[in-house]
Amino acid sequence: MFALCVGTGSAQQLPNIIIIYADDLGYGDLSCYNPKAAYQTPRLDQMAAEGIRFTDAHSPSTICSPSRYGLFSGQQIYRSTGRGGGAFEGPGGPSYLKPGTLTLPQMLKEQGYHLSLIHI
Numbered sequence: 001m002f003a004l005c006v007g008t009g010s011a012q013q014l015p016n017i018i019i020i021y022a023d024d025l026g027y028g029d030l031s032c033y034n035p036k037a038a039y040q041t042p043r044l045d046q047m048a049a050e051g052i053r054f055t056d057a058h059s060p061s062t063i064c065s066p067s068r069y070g071l072f073s074g075q076q077i078y079r080s081t082g083r084g085g086g087a088f089e090g091p092g093g094p095s096y097l098k099p100g101t102l103t104l105p106q107m108l109k110e111q112g113y114h115l116s117l118i119h120i
Contacts, residue, residue, distance in 0.1 A: 069096040
């Protein structure tokens, strides 16, 4: 799981952005989406109530690397690299991101955001 926290240090009126990306988290696992969830998540529920909730996300693969690639590049791995999710070669394998690929963090930084990545 990781969280990408994005904010500005200037007078610009850009919204703060927090992306929480978790493996094996289903739609009904957070109490903001499912009041009968096994665990109550009041702080995440508050963030969801005050921000934007995504309700229609899909994973392009059964492993996490292609999904992370899509989040960071804005592209589907099957269409942009010619490599399917099954081509993942493990942590020591080659990166899906090619040099020069515009990424979400890079784009946000160019717009004046300061970024922090927290891996849990």
